[in-house]
Amino acid sequence: MMKSKLMLSMLHHLRGMGHRMIERTWRLGAGARLFFLAIVYSGESFKRFHLTLREIYFTGVMSLLIIIVSAFFVGMVLALQGYNTLQKYGSSEAIGVLVALALVRELGPVVTALLFAGRAGTAITAEIGLMKTTEQLSAMEMMAVNPIARVVAPRFWAGVISMPILASIFSMVGILGGYLVAVPLIGVDDGAFWSQMQANVDFSADIVNGVIKSLVFGVVCTMIALFEGFDAPPTAEGVSRATTRTVVISSLTVLGLDFILTSFMLVV
Amino acid sequence: MTSNIVEIDNLSFGYKGRLLHKGINMVFPRGKVVAIMGGSGSGKTTLLRLIGGQIKPSHGEVRVDGDVVHKQDREGIYTLRRKMGMLFQHGALFTDLSVFDNVAFPMRELTDLPEAMIRDLVLMKLNAVGLRGAHQFMPTELSGGMARRVALARAIALDPAIIMYDEPFAGLDPISMGVICALIRSLNDALGATSIIVSHDVKETFLIADYVYFVANGEVAAEGTPEDLMQSKLPFVHQFVHGDKDGPVPFHYPAGDYRSELLQASSGQKG
Numbered sequence A: 001m002m003k004s005k006l007m008l009s010m011l012h013h014l015r016g017m018g019h020r021m022i023e024r025t026w027r028l029g030a031g032a033r034l035f036f037l038a039i040v041y042s043g044e045s046f047k048r049f050h051l052t053l054r055e056i057y058f059t060g061v062m063s064l065l066i067i068i069v070s071a072f073f074v075g076m077v078l079a080l081q082g083y084n085t086l087q088k089y090g091s092s093e094a095i096g097v098l099v100a101l102a103l104v105r106e107l108g109p110v111v112t113a114l115l116f117a118g119r120a121g122t123a124i125t126a127e128i129g130l131m132k133t134t135e136q137l138s139a140m141e142m143m144a145v146n147p148i149a150r151v152v153a154p155r156f157w158a159g160v161i162s163m164p165i166l167a168s169i170f171s172m173v174g175i176l177g178g179y180l181v182a183v184p185l186i187g188v189d190d191g192a193f194w195s196q197m198q199a200n201v202d203f204s205a206d207i208v209n210g211v212i213k214s215l216v217f218g219v220v221c222t223m224i225a226l227f228e229g230f231d232a233p234p235t236a237e238g239v240s241r242a243t244t245r246t247v248v249i250s251s252l253t254v255l256g257l258d259f260i261l262t263s264f265m266l267v268v
Numbered sequence B: 001m002t003s004n005i006v007e008i009d010n011l012s013f014g015y016k017g018r019l020l021h022k023g024i025n026m027v028f029p030r031g032k033v034v035a036i037m038g039g040s041g042s043g044k045t046t047l048l049r050l051i052g053g054q055i056k057p058s059h060g061e062v063r064v065d066g067d068v069v070h071k072q073d074r075e076g077i078y079t080l081r082r083k084m085g086m087l088f089q090h091g092a093l094f095t096d097l098s099v100f101d102n103v104a105f106p107m108r109e110l111t112d113l114p115e116a117m118i119r120d121l122v123l124m125k126l127n128a129v130g131l132r133g134a135h136q137f138m139p140t141e142l143s144g145g146m147a148r149r150v151a152l153a154r155a156i157a158l159d160p161a162i163i164m165y166d167e168p169f170a171g172l173d174p175i176s177m178g179v180i181c182a183l184i185r186s187l188n189d190a191l192g193a194t195s196i197i198v199s200h201d202v203k204e205t206f207l208i209a210d211y212v213y214f215v216a217n218g219e220v221a222a223e224g225t226p227e228d229l230m231q232s233k234l235p236f237v238h239q240f241v242h243g244d245k246d247g248p249v250p251f252h253y254p255a256g257d258y259r260s261e262l263l264q265a266s267s268g269q270k271g
Helices: A001-042 A043-047 A049-059 A061-089 A093-135 A136-142 A145-184 A190-200 A203-231 A235-268 B044-051 B074-081 B099-110 B113-128 B143-154 B173-192 B202-210 B226-232 B235-242 B258-270
Strands: B002-015 B018-029 B032-036 B057-064 B086-089 B163-168 B196-197 B211-216 B219-226
Touching: A001 A145, A043 A049, A043 A145, A049 A061, A049 A093, A049 A145, A061 A093, A061 A145, A061 B163, A061 B196, A093 A136, A093 A145, A093 A190, A093 A203, A093 A235, A093 B163, A093 B235, A136 A145, A136 B086, A136 B226, A145 A190, A145 A203, A190 B002, A203 A235, B002 B044, B018 B032, B018 B044, B018 B196, B018 B219, B032 B044, B032 B173, B032 B202, B044 B057, B044 B196, B086 B143, B099 B113, B099 B143, B113 B173, B143 B173, B163 B173, B173 B196, B173 B219, B202 B226, B211 B226, B211 B235, B211 B258, B219 B226, B219 B235, B226 B235
Parallel strands: B032 B196, B032 B211, B086 B163, B163 B196
Antiparallel strands: B002 B018, B002 B057, B211 B219
């Protein structure tokens, strides 16, 4: 009796695992299909660029404040922590290069992507989820207007264009924050701060790689937000869950992809 | 050109093994207002989605202007949809666009008309539904009845041959209901269109419909002119039209014997 109960419970768990695996595989396939369709129907986004421009304003420009404030504090903390360690080895002049490399290579693209997922990604998911719930997408379909071309593609390109620009702004403001702490506050030499940075930050190895990372994160974060909105069950709870999933999946994917991209970039 | 703009032929449709429609036949003659009535969950809205090609039937077919809807590719479906206008249950207005831009939306998306002409057309459509003065409002600033009228103006923006209405009277006050009712009839006649109304509001629908289909248990339970159906002795039609509490659609959801269930519950509590 006990044995059969155990067997039944194990079977139940296995069935649950299988169900979750199938569901996730299906969602991955559906997400890839949406990505493919967004690319195929992108013509409209460039032909009528004002549609994309409007989305750049909502995803990019509206994210500027959170990006600038966060970058400023990240840069200041980096300078404080960096100085604390570097002075033990007598190389506190290298503080500029430490701040710049940390921001341009890693923190700029990664933190921007995380903030983007939390600010613009959730907004995209909630907006599309609500459009679905209130039948706005169905109405568009019934008017013979393709929602992928009209709704998904402009938001996709807006995210892809905005992310590298936001990441660059993040790095620049972060460096400024680091400078303000290192030079006027701590008293590191002004010339050493900038010259070390200029000498040791490489354009292709550091800046271009950072831009490549932020481009990849832009594609991934925007696509996750769009798919979650499109796939959200048309209920208040469905949209709420989809919004949460956007943040969780985007954050984990960005962190995982960052490791993979960094590995490739360091090897190459 | 056939006399019927939409024909539903032996149509069956179901979700997850459960058949919602079982061999339905309906015709929608040009220029007429035809209503599809039935209880909640009887698949009335699904019929509109089948006509619009948003879902495919399991068996049978829907023909719009002679073309079988489910055999069309994406372009073909979009070509058919350009002949249709649809009023959704809650309007489905684009909340980020003003009333003016909502009505202009299909014109801007589907035509190359100059902006000056679009402006005139939008104002004409809004005037037809009595809301020209509200063109600058956002959808959130409108009442339910006004939103429905703006959605109607948007649905007729490109003078469609078929106008579909999904529960156009649901949740409206009597005045708004009367306005929508009069608009459906007058716009249908003015545009020479065919209107398909899905509703369970008997009084308003019977007032404007030329012909009515009753759907129950996945089949056409009755059909005829509103006058015929008012006199109908068919138990289902009588119950629906007169709003009887009990009849073929029972008041009680199927359950076991009431007395024994109560006794079982009380003995269980004692134990």
